[in-house]
Amino acid sequence: MNDYARHEHHDFPGAVHQALADEPLQAALVRLTGTLMAGNRRGYAALADSDRLRDHAKQIKEHTLAHLDNYLEQLEASVVKLGGKVHWAASAEDARAIIVDIARQSSCKRAVKSKSMTSEEIHLNRALEKAGLEVTETDFGEFILQVAGERPSHLVAPAVHHTRESVARVLSKYVGDDLPDDPKTLALTGRRILRQEFHQADLGITGANFAVAETGTVVLVTNEGNGRLTTTCPRVHVALMGMEKVIPRLADLPVFLKLLARAATGQTLSVYTTLITGPRRPGELDGPEEFHLVILDNGRSRILAGPFRESLECIRCGACLNACPVYRRIGGHAYGGVYSGPIGSILTPLYDSVSNNPELPHASSLCGACQAACPVKINIPRMLIGLREVQHHHRTSTWEHLAYKLWSLVLRKPRLYRLALRFARMLLGPLADDGWLKRLPGPGAGWTHARDFPVPASRSFRDRWRELYAKKEK
């Protein structure tokens, strides 16, 4: 099993139940996902041909993944040529050890971080703090979560489960003052605290939205400018990237930049797009003295070799979360892993294990809204179904499997099927009110908790067809 950030002993059905009853959460989710999805649609519509651009982006990702070894080696060579250092981390544990070691070697005491889901994936903060470093998240949402001791519940809007009232409470406690809950005061308070941190930090840790093999450039996309401050103020910059984040050429970057912000929020571009090409060069006024790139595997090469490779095309825009009617109702924490929503239901079982997360592949109505919103058109429904199949392969015969087998057998014998239909009608018919049941036993009880269930019609279509057909013959 991999070392993957997942809530221990996570109870998915329990978390779902809790989330559905949490009214402030429900309201926050509807508000945020509604706004972001409207942005997603507007964003795609504003492009001359979003469909072709998304196909193009997908082709670049497919090509890169097919030649990942080459491009990663090229990336390493480019970074080294610029005077940076490249570290290969096979596991989360390796990555933590590498980053702690860099901090020790360079005598760093205070770290600032810009938002990075990959660092969440490897539980980096805990390891750094254990090694005696002071760590501050500088994305405002992430900062709130760090202070509150919580985890992100959305890929790009990590504190979506908070309201301005709850943010005011968290910040008030932190500064020891009673802050009003108006967004401007709260944002200015955050800015004041974080500016100080930027100036005092000697280590800046970022993720990487993209890394360009050809030039060794790490690309950061933020809306708050904290990525830029994290990479210019401190002496040392460590960028942590999943190995699938490499793209071949700088010329490929615009394809993704055009899509990323549009897919995520509807913005034409994020407010800040930062391209970092190596450490500070002689004569330059700012930038870090040391630049380290940590390339993380943590299960990715295993996924690359299997039938779920397409999941590595994800650029972490969060569009599938916003589009998903399930995410909209249960929020990110219910999923239990660091990645949530439809893509999380694939990544968590893949990075962690399918048997540890048996419900996730099923937590989707397969409506396909995720794929329609995805900037690289990942066929998320098909991969969820694939994971369901994997589950069945590893489970010895169950009642459910037996039922499906029997059902399939009946369906392949049209006469038997007709008989079964009649039998169901005979059995259920007398219990129904106007053709509908108010209550079902066993596994159907949940269904009838919310709605009625129909019983088969007194004459099926195939019965009726005989009459129609007979009429035509006359």
Add this chain to the structure above:
Amino acid sequence: MVTCLGDALFPDVGVATVKLLRRLGVDVDFPPSQTCCGQPHFNSGYHDEARKLAMHTIRAFGHDNLVVTPSGSCAAMVKLEYPHLLENDLVWHGRAEDLARRTHELSDFLIHVLGVEDVGARCPGKATYHMACHLRGLGLKDEPERLLGKVKDLELVPLERFDECCGFGGSFSVRFPGISGAMVEDKAGFIDKSGADILVATDAGCLMNILGRLRRRGSKIRPMHLAQVLEKT
């Protein structure tokens, strides 16, 4: 292809489809050996069983005729998943691709094969339209609305979040009745709020789920399949 849910629960939809197609001059046949396309098995991850049902269905439609089905869900299964499911079978893959090419969801068939938008229907009332998820998968956009727009005396009113899933999803609604119930409750609420007296949908799955919730709410809205609206004159 009438689909299992349509056959068992909403036979009127199949009858309306046949009448509509005949009125438009299409010669319609119903191969009696068809049962279910196997989507429930496929979606639940029982791919061996799904494969057997796919072969059964391909055999049932073993002629050269076009196949029309009043269900985006079953059309998507046949068109998108059969070839994928039988990818590694040298004989059946070709047959799957052949059936996939010949199969059309009803609105797709009317607009893109027959080339008609106005099918000569008249259906007095105020209707709102729920978009089935699988139409999106098939790359269909506003085909059903274009057909509805040409129906005489039918007023179309907008439905909030009309393209959001109703929460059916087959086994999903049984495994996660809480989430599914919340989804269908929102859907039914929006439908009631729309002020329509007819709800139009294109799939038996959506109809059974939404109608089940509307009944529980005591809503008086009349649900109709697209075929039933278009068949009326």
